[in-house]
Amino acid sequence: MNNPVLGRELLSLFRSRRMALVQCLLPAVLGLLILLRWPSEDRLALSGNRSMEVFRLFALGLLSTMLLLMPVFPATSIVKEKITGTLALLLNTPLGGFRIYFGKLLAILALAALVMLLSLPAACACYALGGIRFDSHLVKLYVLLALVVLQCTTLGLLVSTYAGTIDGAIRVTYGIMLGLSVVSLGPHFFFQGTDGYLATIGDWLRCASPFAALASVLGAGDLGSQGLMSVTDVPGRFMLFSLGMAAVCAVWTLSRLNHSIFDRSRSAGMVADDQSAGVRLFRRLFFLVDPNRRSPGIPPLVNPVMVKEFRCRKFGRLHWLLRLVAVMAMLSLALAFAATAGSTDWSVSRIGAIMVILQVALFVLITPSIAAALLSSERESGGWLLLQSTPLSPWRIVWGKLLSVILTVALVFCATLPGYLVIVMIEPGMVSQVQRALVCLAFTAVFSMMLSAGVGSLFSRTTASTTIAYIVLLLVSVVPLLIWLGRDAPFGQSTVEKALLVNPAGAAMSALRAEGFTDYNLIPGNWWFLGGASVVCLIVLLVQTWRISRPQ
């Protein structure tokens, strides 16, 4: 097929140094994973259990790699061209939306195929160990991976047509993929074994997760099954769901790949102060903090950079944050009340676990988007040069920026506090547990902020800093929990404990004595890790600030 878009996409994808690095690192990491679990005994295990353990680890690593690596390419593909103006040039050629779309889609699928090819030597090593069937294990694994790639590529391309900024596209795509892969497992974990529609919804929802499908393909039973047997055909449902979603996303994206994609009027800059009194009152009630109100001057003794950050932040602006926090506060209150009043058969620790997950999910979702691009957004927009030409010292600039993140994160931290307060009021015996959980969450808040800021400061582009910060934070926050979900097989007690030691949510749930976390001793090891890593990230941020601000 002679498609110039495909040729150009492949060229730009494969000739980057980053891609060469991925091609070298991926087989090395997968090889290392296998080496870690490779049997060292002299005896041969005829049952194949050991080889299956190795294969499960390899499959989980490969799926996680795909989910972390692939969404960034489709998410940035169209929006980047929209911003640089090349999409308008492409649409002006006789190529048409169909060929442009499939050129981009096939190029990303080719990249995914390459990644899968690079994993084949490691897969062959597992196969050579015995105990793994070619058709029901190997082939199914790669079919599952192909479905995941197709799903995230079509989704990313769709998001990219709507996004106005590159980091916005990345954030939304990763957010949806995180929701589909991990958050979708939550309802089933909590409602399995119960009667009613909630259990049915949970059972269906988890089929959207590739992790649940993978666990089923590898014969590991239901992910987080808590000993309950299930007859649901999870891989079958996942296939239907992913193919259906890919088809819908493809049709939807194609319908947008025409001149209408540029139909976005320039904001007139409407000011609420010029509206009628009724409109002003309505907006005040609706927004709480009206973003379109004419703002007063920056008050004295306030760091102007902090105010600037609050004013020009798109994601995480105050009116949205206040609503989010209000919803979370009400949710946590309702959960705590329902548990302690005995209206559900859930234990208080289970409610606490849900609140911890909600809280950590908020941190993971919000923090990188506001903290990762602290320096890179200024460097990219040329704002750093302007800030340097003012008498503000680089340290005051960074402190102002950090302050804007600290206040936001503090607000997010307060989101579930009412829930914990209700728990403590009704069950005073849990005071020390809740206190320890709150300390864990405070460490999590600081860690996610400093990790995002530190990692993000290493890059000069907003896209790169936001993406890498999300990936690193997701790796630390989600992968250990996935390992915990496989705590019966393939992972043993010590592996899970080591993984949870670096995980922000694990320690909080362990502190609350949540089900499944009582066997792990994670405090104060987890605090030392999070605190130490935060200090290291702060040093990285300060060194980077010094490096870019000193006169050359």
Place this chain on the structure above:
Amino acid sequence: MAAERPVLEIENLTKKYGEFTALDSMTLSVDKGQILGLIGPNGAGKTTTIKILVGLQRPTSGHATIAGADCVRDAKKIKHLVGYMPDKFGSYENMRVREYLDFFGAAFGISRRIRNKRIDEVMETTGTTYMKDKFVDSLSHGMGQRVGIARTLIHDPEVIILDEPANGLDPQARIEMRELLLRLAAMGKTLLVTSHILPELARICNRAAIMTHGKLRAYGTVEEIGRQVSQQRLIEVQLENASQVEATATAIRQGLEAGAEVTPAPNESMVRFRTAKPEAELGALLAKLINAGLRVTQFREVQTDLEDAFMTFARPNQPAGGTGRP
């Protein structure tokens, strides 16, 4: 009364990156209220010069002062003395023009009461009052450039340094920009402006400096630079009718040095010639032509414009030219 000290003084300023010399012993000075046009091809060292002046880069040797403050030692003082507009606007999302100016005013430590007054003043000066509620990231390029100048004026600096302010502007916006810069000079501000649009620059600059390969090649008024470009002046002799063109050319050849370039143009009833002769000898030559009965209607020197001068210096292997003393 002693002459006023130049506001901007650069002396033997040199910047090296390893073996590469980005700026080579540059010396020039600019008086208060003057507009200096800094001209040069890409990579000539203009931005390096500007960055040293605003304290973003350190020179390898030499020094530069603005209103007596050293650009390296008094970096903090320099920030108050200079208003700098880089070639990139530096916009922020979701920020209105007034908020944008308010932020930079606060960054310069101006109190809220004075800042509000100052914002109104700079918006008035730059003609941006009607944009106050618009988002800065939604402004057109021309609007953005004017808001950029308003930002540089917010702390009332003595010297304004503008990097390519007319780049990408449409003709009307360019005229408005030119008028704005002249207005600022009339207010007593000293301006250093870089631009590739040389006719624009020639119309507003009191002085121009041409740089190539890190060296200052020419410095002075546009006329002075023209002289530095070529010692041979181009003279046009306009005649009443074409029949006298050949006779005039012959008479001119006789009056000039041997081998002088004389070009008759019968279609235009004109003779052009190049000469290094001084004014007095040219006057004698004109008298000789008139006495010979040739009907001369105009006898004029064609000024070398900034574009010609720039092209002359931009040619490879040009030797270093002028000094920067006014």
